[in-house]
Amino acid sequence: MSAHALEALAAAESAGVKITLDGDGLILEADPLPPDIVALLRTVKPDLLRVLTSREAARAALNAAAPPDCLPQRWVAAQESLRRFVRDGWCDQAALLGWTADELYRVPPLWSRVDLTGAALLVGERRIVALTEASIVIETLSGSRLKFRRIGREHVA
Secondary structure (H helix, E strand, O other), rough: HHHHHHHHHHHHHHOOEEEEEEOOEEEOOOOOOOOOHHHHHOOOHHHHHHHHHHHHHHHHHOOOOOOOOHHHHHHHHHHHHHHHHHOHHHHHHHHHOOOOHHHHOOOOOOOOHHOOHHOOOOOOOOHHEOOOOEEEEEEEOOOOEEEEEOOOOOHHH
């Protein structure tokens, strides 16, 4: 995982540089545009694209309509789970570890299709205790642990 991308992003934000995704590119806006920040962002561009793309996917999921079979209070809980996932920085870490937007933020056609639901929507009130390339481990209030495993690449259609 490249924490350098997050450090570069923080440096750009503190220098007043606005970064916008543009397909596979970035649009940088500032007056003046600091050359040292531009050089720093170039060195971490692939990781930065992953992080910003993941953040954009999370925003889209937050704005998505609830599946038709999802109770309103359950959808509110799923949306709060997603907000915490982003706010606590797990969104960025997962992106840097290679988790896809679908694996994290997919809103299923039916809420009963938990197998099609992004993990960030399923964490609920539980605390994330570990995030790796292969899994997200959460801990319940009682202390038990549950692991969300990534589907192997051979299973992705």
